[in-house]
Amino acid sequence: GENVEQHPSTLSVQEGDSAVIKCTYSDSASNYFPWYKQELGKGPQLIIDIRSNVGEKKDQRIAVTLNKTAKHFSLHITETQPEDSAVYFCAAGYTGTASKLTFGTGTRLQVTL
Amino acid sequence: NAGVTQTPKFQVLKTGQSMTLQCAQDMNHEYMSWYRQDPGMGLRLIHYSVGAGITDQGEVPNGYNVSRSTTEDFPLRLLSAAPSQTSVYFCASRKQGRVHEQYFGPGTRLTVT
Numbered sequence: 001g002e003n004v005e006q007h008p009s010t011l012s013v014q015e016g017d018s019a020v021i022k023c024t025y026s027d028s029a030s031n032y033f034p035w036y037k038q039e040l041g042k043g044p045q046l047i048i049d050i051r052s053n054v055g056e057k058k059d060q061r062i063a064v065t066l067n068k069t070a071k072h073f074s075l076h077i078t079e080t081q082p083e084d085s086a087v088y089f090c091a092a093g094y095t096g097t098a099s100k101l102t103f104g105t106g107t108r109l110q111v112t113l
Numbered sequence: 114n115a116g117v118t119q120t121p122k123f124q125v126l127k128t129g130q131s132m133t134l135q136c137a138q139d140m141n142h143e144y145m146s147w148y149r150q151d152p153g154m155g156l157r158l159i160h161y162s163v164g165a166g167i168t169d170q171g172e173v174p175n176g177y178n179v180s181r182s183t184t185e186d187f188p189l190r191l192l193s194a195a196p197s198q199t200s201v202y203f204c205a206s207r208k209q210g211r212v213h214e215q216y217f218g219p220g221t222r223l224t225v226t
Contacts, residue, residue, distance in 0.1 A: 004155075006155070009153070034212075041219070043205075043218050043220055044203070044217050045217070046214075089156065091156075095210070095212055095213070099210065100161070100171075101158075103157070104155050106153075106155050
């Protein structure tokens, strides 16, 4: 089955700096790679995703890159703000009727003033 | 739409007790699933259902039962709680095949003493 590794487990950045979270996956058949943000006391919420036919996707201050050959993908947050503080999860899976996701272990991001 | 709702928010059980975690969605989603979230382990799939009357095991199904008698509800049953089942449980739902539109509930924090 799929195995997803995520690093780092904790990340502290100053407000305005950039943050990068990296994930690797094992199943070359995976073609869908979402990122979820989980705020304290809430369920995970999808913030951005990328499919295997695309190398990079950007949405305002967040971007995701995918390297299929190396089987890794990354989340980039620029100009970080205190409200970006949360736990971020990557996941890998495949689209289709029987699609499932395998999640990484999470990164706790702390944006300090 | 209320989205995905879960009850209770918190629960403390003694070893050997049984209980049911409730999950409901009002979005007419065929696919529903249960995850558990443990520190350093991310989200792990317990059971899932692709429609009423159909359930299947995920990555960590032991000690849990599910049923899907209606499209809206997907309860998770702990038959004989064990301390290893102390965790935060999340229910999620989506339309069949639309893995990119998965919605999570707010979670149930369960402690087994």
